Amino acid sequence: MTTVPLRTPAAAVPHWEWQYLDLMRRIWEQGDERRDRTGVGTRSIFGATIRFDLAGGAMPLLTTKRVYWKTATRELLWFLSGGTNIRPLCAQGVEIWTDWPLERYRVETGDQIDRKAFSARIVADAAFAQAWGDLGPVYGKQWVDWATYEPVGDGLYRQGAGINQVAQVIESLRSDPGSRRHIIEGWNVAELDAMALPPCHKTYQFHAADGRLSCLLYQRSCDLGLGFAFNMWSLALLTRMIAQQCDLEPGDAVWTGGDVHLYLNHADLVEEQLSREPQGDAHMTIARRPASIFDYRIEDFEVTGYAPQSHIAAPVAV
Incomplete structure (x- = not known):
């Protein structure tokens, strides 16, 4: 393993991204080497936190590599739609869920079709998409349609009306901002086995104080090399959207990881990224305030001031 020299940020106030780079270095140099579900292997630590202040339109986009924030935004809007089929994502050129x-x-x-052809068929053929494109009750289903069951007698139950956790949180923030129960939960134990992938970013807790809305995300498992950049962006974006819907200013986005890891086949990514220094800051504006949290469109979001260094490719472990 090549050891990359430690760099000290020159600015009096360190760029937020040093939190990420320091965590990456710590995992790569000191993490516990573990076998994992994918068979690739990781270096891992348990328990980490990164905090970002959303004031003034600031957004946590990594600058030491390009982050495709529109792709991450399209994924978040898909979650909010309650969707579980990859067809609308593929139709927008978003392939982050296609591998499963x-x-x-x-x-x-037994058909070894390539991903491009598979995605094209998902988009073109509704019956094929229904048969092969569904991921089970993943994030969106849990966020806006958590299953409930009602007793009908003789020990039997029938499915009741689903719970829209996102709508409930917005209502509770408006009516009882001091509550400690502003939570969106994705870890539905009863349905984990039916999901293509159990939720990694599983619990969002919101906190309103002094006219500002903050959110803490607990993520049970984080691929720091690839997944974190999207997770941090989506946490910040969801916080900003809900703040707008609740007439609050954005506060802090607090990311907390359980098993935070780097895959062993990401050595090139890690060493290249650790050789770079953060530069510049991204800001975002929201063009309008839709009638509800479920009515935002990709065109509503504009990012300025983002000048990242080049993209760093790395394989996804499925």
Whole structure:
């Protein structure tokens, strides 16, 4: 393993991204080497926190590599739609969820179709998408349609009306901002086995104080090399959207990871990224205030001041 020299930020107030780079270095140099579900292997630590102040339109986009924030935003809007099928994502060129249904299709049919052709067929063929594009009750289903069951007698139950946790949180923030129960939860134990991937970013807790809305995300498992950049952006964006809907100013985005890891096949990514220094700051404006949290569109978001260094490619472990 090559050790990258420690760099000290020159600015009096360190760029927020040093929190990320210091965590990356710590994991790569000191993390516990572990076998994992994918078979690739990781270096891992348990328990980490990164905090970002959203004041003034600031957004936590990594600058030591390019982050495709529109892709992450489209994914968040899909979550808020309650969707569980990759078809609308593929139609927008978003492939971050395609590998899981593609792998299932290959295993069950023996057809070694490539991802581009699989995605094209998902978009073109509704019946194929219904058969092979669904991920099970993943994030969106839990966020806006958590299943409930009602007794009908003789020990039998029927499915009741789903719970829209996002709408409930917004209502509770408006009516009882001091509550400690402003939570969106994705970890539905009863449905984990039906999900293509159990939720990694699982618990969001909101906190209103002094006219500002903050959110703490607990993420049970974090791929720091690839997934974190999207997770941090989505945390900040969701906080900003809910703040707007509740007539609050954005506060802090607090990310907390449980098992935070780097895959062993990400050595090139890690060493290249640790050789770079953060530069510049991204800001975002929201063009309008829709009638509800569920009515935002990709065109509503504009990012300025983002001048990242080049993209760093790395394989996804499925």
